[in-house]
Amino acid sequence: GDSVTQTEGLVTLTEGLPVMLNCTYQTIYSNPFLFWYVQHLNESPRLLLKSFTDNKRTEHQGFHATLHKSSSSFHLQKSSAQLSDSALYYCALSVRGSALGRLHFGAGTQLIVIP
Amino acid sequence: GGIITQTPKFLIGQEGQKLTLKCQQNFNHDTMYWYRQDSGKGLRLIYYSITENDLQKGDLSEGYDASREKKSSFSLTVTSAQKNEMAVFLCASSSDRGNQAPLFGEGTRLSVL
Numbered sequence: 001g002d003s004v005t006q007t008e009g010l011v012t013l014t015e016g017l018p019v020m021l022n023c024t025y026q027t028i029y030s031n032p033f034l035f036w037y038v039q040h041l042n043e044s045p046r047l048l049l050k051s052f053t054d055n056k057r058t059e060h061q062g063f064h065a066t067l068h069k070s071s072s073s074f075h076l077q078k079s080s081a082q083l084s085d086s087a088l089y090y091c092a093l094s095v096r097g098s099a100l101g102r103l104h105f106g107a108g109t110q111l112i113v114i115p
Numbered sequence: 116g117g118i119i120t121q122t123p124k125f126l127i128g129q130e131g132q133k134l135t136l137k138c139q140q141n142f143n144h145d146t147m148y149w150y151r152q153d154s155g156k157g158l159r160l161i162y163y164s165i166t167e168n169d170l171q172k173g174d175l176s177e178g179y180d181a182s183r184e185k186k187s188s189f190s191l192t193v194t195s196a197q198k199n200e201m202a203v204f205l206c207a208s209s210s211d212r213g214n215q216a217p218l219f220g221e222g223t224r225l226s227v228l
Contacts, residue, residue: 009155035216044205045158087176090157094197102148102173105158 004093006106013113019063019078021109023091026072033094033105034067034074035103049076051098081113104115117142121206122208126225130198135190136223138206144218145211147189151175152203152222161204164189165211193225200227 003026013019025032033052037045049066051074052056058065063078074091088110092103119140128134140147148163160173162181170181181191201224201226205219 037216044221046219047216050216069133092158102160102163103158105150107155107157 002029002093002095002104004091004104006089006091006109008109009107010110010112013081015083015112015113015115016080019076019081019085019111021076021091021111023065023074023076023106024072025074025091025093025104027093027095029095030069031095032069034065035092035094036063036065036074036076037090037092039090039108040089042047045090046108055113083110083112083113083115084114086111117210119206119218121204121220121223122212122224124221126223128193128196128225128227130196130227132227133209134193134196134225136193136204136206136225138189138191138220139169139207140206140220141187142208142218143186144188144209145206146209146217147183148205148207148217149173149181149191149204152205158178158196158205187189196225196227198227200225215225 005024007022036049038048039045054069065076090108091106122137137215146165147159150158161175163171164183167186182190189221204224205222206220
């Protein structure tokens with residue numbers, strides 16, 4: 001079945017260092033939709049990035065990700081971590097578009113940025 | 116702007132009790148979802164509904180019922196609360212137009228004594 005794997009449960013970084021959170025997915029469908037959500041403490045998950053286009057970089061709020069269908073990956077990156085980036089990050093997959101399909105979420109990666 | 120309202124925000128129940136969680140959205144979205152969030156397990160889909168009176172089971176539907184009586188509301192019932200259960204239940208909704216990602220409510224935090 002469809003699934004998402006986030007290999008790191010916890011990532012701890014020093015402020016100013018680059019961020020990379022891994023996301024790989026499995027699906028038999030050739031047109032997956034990939035999303036990154038961010039959830040700060042005591043808040044609900046909020047959409048950070050989305051992509052449907054192979055090999056095209058998508059950016060928002062300093063974060064970027066590129067969907068690579070060849071490697072089934074959608075890693076989240078940022079050039080320089082800020083303290084305010086500390087949050088739980090979810091990668092999610094939909095194979096029919098989010099509305100009529102359903103999102104499959106990874107287990108989440110907790111990012112902690114320290115001074 | 117629209118909003119997704121979940122009630123109650125906190126719910127304390129007794130083992131074996133039937134508990135109902137409610138969700139309302141004023142985005143006029145067609146599809147609504149209920150997810151359960153447990154630490155280290157991500158968000159797992161319990162039920163979703165693509166239109167009024169429709170219900171689709173997710174991966175975690177056993178032990179739950181759901182109801183979509185109106186387009187704007189989607190309720191979830193825990194049929195028999197399990198002792199020491201603690202989880203956050205998140206409601207979400209999305210539009211059928213374009214590739215719109217679901218928007219989430221603020222959650223209901225459940226504790227079972």
